[in-house]
Amino acid sequence: MSCRIRVLCDNSAGPISGTLGEHGFALLIERDGESILFDTGGGQTLLHNAQRMNLDLRRVEQVVLSHGHYDHAGGLWPLLQSCGPKRVLAHPGVFARRYSLREGVHKSIGVPYSEDFLVGIGASFSYSDSFREVAPGIFLTGEVPRLTGFEEGDAGLFCDMTGCHRDRVPDDQSLVIVTSKGLLLLLGCCHAGVVNTVEHARLKTGVDELYGVIGGCHLAFSGQEQIEATVQALRRYKVKKICAGHCTGFDAAARLAREFPGGFRPAYVGYTMEFE
Numbered sequence: 709m710s711c712r713i714r715v716l717c718d719n720s721a722g723p724i725s726g727t728l729g730e731h732g733f734a735l736l737i738e739r740d741g742e743s744i745l746f747d748t749g750g751g752q753t754l755l756h757n758a759q760r761m762n763l764d765l766r767r768v769e770q771v772v773l774s775h776g777h778y779d780h781a782g783g784l785w786p787l788l789q790s791c792g793p794k795r796v797l798a799h800p801g802v803f804a805r806r807y808s809l810r811e812g813v814h815k816s817i818g819v820p821y822s823e824d825f826l827v828g829i830g831a832s833f834s835y836s837d838s839f840r841e842v843a844p845g846i847f848l849t850g851e852v853p854r855l856t857g858f859e860e861g862d863a864g865l866f867c868d869m870t871g872c873h874r875d876r877v878p879d880d881q882s883l884v885i886v887t888s889k890g891l892l893l894l895l896g897c898c899h900a901g902v903v904n905t906v907e908h909a910r911l912k913t914g915v916d917e918l919y920g921v922i923g924g925c926h927l928a929f930s931g932q933e934q935i936e937a938t939v940q941a942l943r944r945y946k947v948k949k950i951c952a953g954h955c956t957g958f959d960a961a962a963r964l965a966r967e968f969p970g971g972f973r974p975a976y977v978g979y980t981m982e983f984e
């Protein structure tokens with residue numbers, strides 16, 4: 709069964725003329741006439757890029773939210789307004805208030821709409837914090853146990869304006885596709901950590917082989933120790949494809965490109981991956 713994944717939103721735009729980048733991420737999964745949207749970007753580029761790429765988002769049956777940050781959920785409003793009602797899969801904590809504090813600047817970074825507003829314009833939410841099947845062979849991780857010692861999360865994220873309570877983004881989840889070559893992980897920001905997420909996906913699916921990862925690896929705010937440990941773990945998994953974008957960060961992306969020559973690709977807008 710062939711499957712195609714396209715990057716619709718990312719911080720960087722690729723060579724498709726007229727597509728735009730924004731701080732955010734979204735992927736479109738197409739398989740046998742079925743379309744699933746994983747995240748929606750920040751809201752500025754989803755519909756525009758889909759149009760430039762000749763993609764009809766009215767055909768999307770399900771939207772999966774990786775977590776409740778504006779740069780992944782901001783496209784819900786334009787999507788629902790323009791493309792009709794959608795089933796939206798998310799963690800029950802997705803609408804929590806959340807903030808970032810970087811270089812002394814506080815910013816509200818949660819979902820920029822209320823649940824009632826989104827329901828009013830056609831969202832039908834399905835909440836779960838558990839591993840579940842979204843379509844045959846495509847799974848949503850649910851909450852990911854934080855087990856590795858080196859994936860400590862982003863110290864700049866908080867549940868409150870005062871910066872007293874750290875937000876470990878418990879609602880962060882990833883999609884897992886079981887391919888003929890092993891697991892393919894679709895990451896939003898991957899606040900849970902790439903290695904925690906891979907371990908959880910292996911445990912839940914019973915598949916050990918890791919074919920690839922695509923998306924945001926959230927290493928832009930990590931120290932060298934986490935980048936190093938992540939590289940070593942990916943080597944141990946014998947990963948074949950690393951398509952990193954969004955919050956992976958320049959240093960980590962450069963390191964991954966150097967460590968996995970031939971296997972690394974930047975996940976810019978328009979990047980397309982096809983597999984069986």
Ligand SMILES: [Fe+2]
Binds near residue numbers: 777
């Ligand atoms: Fe993000």
Ligand SMILES: [Fe+2]
Binds near residue numbers: 775777897899
């Ligand atoms: Fe995030």
